Amino acid sequence: SQTIHQWPATLVQPVGSPLSLECTVEGTSNPNLYWYRQAAGRGLQLLFYSVGIGQISSEVPQNLSASRPQDRQFILSSKKLLLSDSGFYLCAWSFLAGGETQYFGPGTRLLVL
Amino acid sequence: AQSVTQLDSHVSVSEGTPVLLRCNYSSSYSPSLFWYVQHPNKGLQLLLKYTSAATLVKGINGFEAEFKKSETSFHLTKPSAHMSDAAEYFCVTSYNTDKLIFGTGTRLQVFP
Numbered sequence: 001s002q003t004i005h006q007w008p009a010t011l012v013q014p015v016g017s018p019l020s021l022e023c024t025v026e027g028t029s030n031p032n033l034y035w036y037r038q039a040a041g042r043g044l045q046l047l048f049y050s051v052g053i054g055q056i057s058s059e060v061p062q063n064l065s066a067s068r069p070q071d072r073q074f075i076l077s078s079k080k081l082l083l084s085d086s087g088f089y090l091c092a093w094s095f096l097a098g099g100e101t102q103y104f105g106p107g108t109r110l111l112v113l
Numbered sequence: 114a115q116s117v118t119q120l121d122s123h124v125s126v127s128e129g130t131p132v133l134l135r136c137n138y139s140s141s142y143s144p145s146l147f148w149y150v151q152h153p154n155k156g157l158q159l160l161l162k163y164t165s166a167a168t169l170v171k172g173i174n175g176f177e178a179e180f181k182k183s184e185t186s187f188h189l190t191k192p193s194a195h196m197s198d199a200a201e202y203f204c205v206t207s208y209n210t211d212k213l214i215f216g217t218g219t220r221l222q223v224f225p
Contacts, residue, residue, distance in 0.1 A: 006156075043203065043215045043216065044157075044203070044215045046213070049211065051211070088154075100164075100207045100211075101147065101159060101162055103159070104156035104157040104158070106155060106156045107154070107156045
């Protein structure tokens with residue numbers, strides 16, 4: 001069966017510091033991968049998605065970037081965090097071939113102070 | 114453009130009473146529709162999915178949803194609420210097969 005991992009689970013960072021959040025998927029190959037942000041009391045906003053290694057699509061202009069160095073690894077980064085980057089970050093995967101259901105990781109709570 | 118509207122931001126029920134979480138969709142063609150649940154500080158878990166095979170969809174934990182094209186609705190129901198059902202529920206639709214569109218969520222409170 002497939003599993004998805006995210007780390008760290010929680011993170012407190014000062015404004016202006018760098019960020020690296022990691023997501024890995026086990027038990028499947030060539031998944032679509034997604035990064036979402038959920039701000040307090042709000043719905044989910046799609047940040048990035050990837051259909052393959054090195055292929056990243058950005059949904060909204062922002063202070064963040066994403067990379068996919070390996071088939072089942074998806075990384076969310078920032079060079080300098082802003083207060084507005086605080087939130088709950090969720091990684092998700094779906095089957096590449098026409099699959100629509102997305103399966104979510106446990107999330108990372110980021111607080112920027 | 115596709116979208117979903119969750120009609121209630123908060124729903125409160127007593128344990129053992131029925132649950133109704135409302136969702137209306139907007140689509141120019143038959144959509145794929147989902148309900149996800151999110152417990153506090155957790156990721157999202159898929160409850161059920163509609164893909165036009167059957168209008169009444171049964172999900173996990175006793176939840177089900179009925180697709181009603183005439184009303185453009187996909188309401189989530191459960192006959193008897195449990196305390197463990199307290200969570201945030203998201204109605205979701207998809208487009209281009211790769212991207213999901215989320216509703217704003219409904220917070221379900223269950224009182225003993």
